Amino acid sequence: MIKQIVFLLVLLLTLAVFSYSAWRIFRLMRLLKPFPIKEFGKRFREMMVVAMFQSRIFRRPIVGLMHALVFWGFLVILFGSIEMIIDGLFGTERILSALGPVYTVLIFTGDVFALIVLIAIKAFLGRRIFMHIPRFYGVEMKPISKLDANLALTLILLLMVSLLGMNIFYDLMSQRTAASCFPVSHFIAGFIPVLETGTIHFWHELFWWTHIVLIFIFANYLPYSKHFHVFMSVPNVFLSRLEPLGYLSHMPNIEKEVRMMMNPETAFAAAPEGEAAPERFGVKDIEDVSWKTYFDSLACTECGRCTSVCPANMTGKKLSPRKIIMDVRARMKEKSNGLLKHGKTYDDQRALLREFISEEELWACTTCNACARECPVSINHPSIIVDMRRFLVMEEAAAPAALNSMFSYIENNGAPWQYPAEDREIWMNNMN
Amino acid sequence: MEYTIPLMADLLQQNKKPEYLFWVGCAGAFDQRYRKVTQAFAKILIHLGTDFGCLGAEETCTGDPARRAGNEMLYQMQALQVIETLKAYDVKKIIAICPHCFNIFKNEYPDLGGNYEVIHYTQFLRDALDNGKLKISSDVFSGKNVTFHDPCYLGRANDEYEAPRTILQKACTQITELPRNKSFALCCGAGGAQMFKETEAGDSEVFAERTREVVESKADIVATSCPFCMTMFTDGIKFIDKQDEIKNLDIAEIVAQALKL
Numbered sequence: 001m002i003k004q005i006v007f008l009l010v011l012l013l014t015l016a017v018f019s020y021s022a023w024r025i026f027r028l029m030r031l032l033k034p035f036p037i038k039e040f041g042k043r044f045r046e047m048m049v050v051a052m053f054q055s056r057i058f059r060r061p062i063v064g065l066m067h068a069l070v071f072w073g074f075l076v077i078l079f080g081s082i083e084m085i086i087d088g089l090f091g092t093e094r095i096l097s098a099l100g101p102v103y104t105v106l107i108f109t110g111d112v113f114a115l116i117v118l119i120a121i122k123a124f125l126g127r128r129i130f131m132h133i134p135r136f137y138g139v140e141m142k143p144i145s146k147l148d149a150n151l152a153l154t155l156i157l158l159l160m161v162s163l164l165g166m167n168i169f170y171d172l173m174s175q176r177t178a179a180s181c182f183p184v185s186h187f188i189a190g191f192i193p194v195l196e197t198g199t200i201h202f203w204h205e206l207f208w209w210t211h212i213v214l215i216f217i218f219a220n221y222l223p224y225s226k227h228f229h230v231f232m233s234v235p236n237v238f239l240s241r242l243e244p245l246g247y248l249s250h251m252p253n254i255e256k257e258v259r260m261m262m263n264p265e266t267a268f269a270a271a272p273e274g275e276a277a278p279e280r281f282g283v284k285d286i287e288d289v290s291w292k293t294y295f296d297s298l299a300c301t302e303c304g305r306c307t308s309v310c311p312a313n314m315t316g317k318k319l320s321p322r323k324i325i326m327d328v329r330a331r332m333k334e335k336s337n338g339l340l341k342h343g344k345t346y347d348d349q350r351a352l353l354r355e356f357i358s359e360e361e362l363w364a365c366t367t368c369n370a371c372a373r374e375c376p377v378s379i380n381h382p383s384i385i386v387d388m389r390r391f392l393v394m395e396e397a398a399a400p401a402a403l404n405s406m407f408s409y410i411e412n413n414g415a416p417w418q419y420p421a422e423d424r425e426i427w428m429n430n431m432n
Numbered sequence: 433m434e435y436t437i438p439l440m441a442d443l444l445q446q447n448k449k450p451e452y453l454f455w456v457g458c459a460g461a462f463d464q465r466y467r468k469v470t471q472a473f474a475k476i477l478i479h480l481g482t483d484f485g486c487l488g489a490e491e492t493c494t495g496d497p498a499r500r501a502g503n504e505m506l507y508q509m510q511a512l513q514v515i516e517t518l519k520a521y522d523v524k525k526i527i528a529i530c531p532h533c534f535n536i537f538k539n540e541y542p543d544l545g546g547n548y549e550v551i552h553y554t555q556f557l558r559d560a561l562d563n564g565k566l567k568i569s570s571d572v573f574s575g576k577n578v579t580f581h582d583p584c585y586l587g588r589a590n591d592e593y594e595a596p597r598t599i600l601q602k603a604c605t606q607i608t609e610l611p612r613n614k615s616f617a618l619c620c621g622a623g624g625a626q627m628f629k630e631t632e633a634g635d636s637e638v639f640a641e642r643t644r645e646v647v648e649s650k651a652d653i654v655a656t657s658c659p660f661c662m663t664m665f666t667d668g669i670k671f672i673d674k675q676d677e678i679k680n681l682d683i684a685e686i687v688a689q690a691l692k693l
Contacts, residue, residue: 059616243539244535244538244539244589244590244591245588245589245590246535246538246539246585246588246589246590247539247540248499248500248540250540250543250544251504251508254504254505254508255508255544257505258505258508258509258512259512261509262509262512281504282502282504309616309618311618311619311621311638311641311642312632312634312638314641315621315634315635315636315637315638315640315641316633316634316635316636317631317632317633317634318632318633319632360632360633363629363632364631364632364634365624366584366619366621366622366623366624366626366638367500367584367623367624368584368588368619368623368624369584369588369589370584370588370616370617370618370619372588373588373615382624386499386500386502388502389501389502390502390503390504391502392502393501393502393503393504394502394503394504394505399501399502399503400629400630402628402629402630403501403625403628403629405628406497406498406501406625406628406629407498407501407503407506410493410495410497410498410506410510411506414491414492414493414510415458415461415462415492415493416458416493416497416498416627416628417458417462419462421489421490421491421492422489423461423462424456424461424462424487424488424489424491425461425488425489426461426467427456427460427461427467427470427471427474428437428474428486428488431435431436431437431471431474431475432433432434432435
């Protein structure tokens with residue numbers, strides 16, 4: 001009974017802290033621009049292919065397979081974690097075993113996956129600590145980002161160790177032949193000398209509590225870590241843009257202006273009274289982005305696949321698509337207290353543009369979409385970059401001089417170069 | 433053979449509405465090098481007896497470079513103007529040579545009420561091969577090692593990787609894929625309005641990086657299907673003085689040459 005009460009208190013504490021974090025994020029998202037969601041069927045398919053079957057992850061086959069195994073392992077092991085919560089609350093022992101063969105299969109697979117995940121996580125840690133993999137470096141990868149990555153991996157490692165420990169001692173504890181249930185743990189259990197029943201129980205209990213407490217700690221560490229992607233990436237893929245990568249979002253507010261300008265009757269008319277002041281064009285600061293863009297930044301796990309394929313980045317320009325996404329998150333973190341307290345109009349005299357993302361970075365993008373094609377959680381980096389260019393050009397007229405010339409050529413003679421329209425027929429006249 | 437390019441305005445006067453509008457694009461009309469590609473494709477259209485027309489001096493920029501550079505206002509003004517022109521000629525199907533024009537017509541004009549069946553010229557040629565109208569032999573390019581550079585706005589942006597390859601497989605005997613190809617292809621460096629500005633400071637140039645990859649493939653010909661890519665390769669190849677070893681040809685030129693047009 002005491003065990004149940006202690007468990008309930010720990011669980012309530014975990015849920016309370018987690019709800020606070022989630023509620024904060026939800027309130028921030030509500031302050032941001034809308035992002036309408038339609039076509040649920042298509043989204044579901046996208047989620048199955050990209051998230052569940054890890055199609056983007058497999059674009060790098062070896063490390064991709066390792067990640068996919070960890071992900072699928074998590075899904076299976078999650079089942080056991082749910083059971084632990086029920087057991088902890090009601091004082092039962094492996095309550096879901098009532099499910100029969102389904103249970104056996106899941107627990108059997110979970111035990112195998114625990115070992116696979118353990119090995120994969122060790123490899124991931126090895127890659128980060130001992131191998132110099134370029135995409136784990138870069139200006140945006142500050143010591144804290146690296147610490148965060150290693151801490152998250154270490155937590156998962158400990159989760160797997162405690163899970164296996166729990167299974168090993170349960171195997172020793174159980175009277176029935178548990179061999180079919182825990183293939184890995186049963187094998188390891190064979191190496192443990194004969195122990196007293198009390199000792200076995202003690203160790204099982206210790207591992208059980210270690211495992212569940214680690215899960216609770218992990219869950220509450222996540223919202224403040226790049227590893228929040230554990231929660232956010234599957235929904236982020238579900239919410240991803242469904243248009244071809246070449247598509248840039250429409251700006252209906254500009255269309256309204258342009259149509260008014262092009263219509264002789266409205267071109268010079270005064271704005272109708274009582275109309276709200278026009279909103280800012282493009283993105284300058286965090287409140288100009290849609291809630292989906294903030295969601296993206298929370299789903300990003302800083303893997304750097306985007307930056308590793310960016311033509312600007314690989315030729316030494318300052319642009320790094322990963323940095324853009326990390327900056328969105330960092331800026332929101334910086335401004336969130338003020339935004340939640342004072343609302344959207346809160347101004348701290350800083351902005352996403354310039355304080356975080358420089359013009360030089362924005363202008364280096366070729367919009368080639370290599371980053372977006374690579375992103376395993378379907379983030380579309382170029383659309384954020386172009387949204388910030390929109391602010392620079394339309395609100396500040398701050399394009400590089402050469403682009404301003406290009407704009408004026410288009411305005412004056414309908415081509416990005418200074419040639420008269422008649423010249424468009426030159427090629428026709430010497431065909432032979 | 434005498435090639436006459438039908439203009440939409442003249443066709444309309446004769447009460448004719450061609451099946452396709454051949455959208456030439458600014459580079460196709462003004463860039464000295466790319467004019468040859470425009471001419472090559474126009475010859476193929478005539479060779480195939482395609483019912484098409486061009487806008488000639490009535491064509492204007494789709495607004496793509498302005499849009500990618502953040503000038504949405506200018507883009508929309510251009511786009512609405514183009515949509516008006518196309519409406520006047522009741523255009524239903526557009527063949528574009530430039531993948532950037534292709535992309536903006538196909539994906540972005542619908543937001544402003546411009547809905548067309550948009551075909552990239554490589555797709556048009558692929559279809560002509562598939563239905564047997566276009567027959568090409570590999571005589572002219574036999575023995576030449578040919579590689580293909582995927583334009584971002586045809587490939588990644590619109591998932592069209594096979595049309596250009598299908599054509600090359602018919603026209604050439606030896607095709608070498610670049611290490612980074614299809615959805616992994618490296619940009620030529622000109623997209624997103626980079627074509628019209630100086631690059632930011634760095635330690636090398638994107639076109640140089642891609643040209644290096646092309647040269648290392650030991651290809652005799654690097655085929656492209658985008659005017660910007662062509663400009664970048666022309667510069668890149670000249671930059672390392674390899675003009676004698678590797679030629680840059682557009683797929684339309686390869687087909688026209690294979691047809692001996």
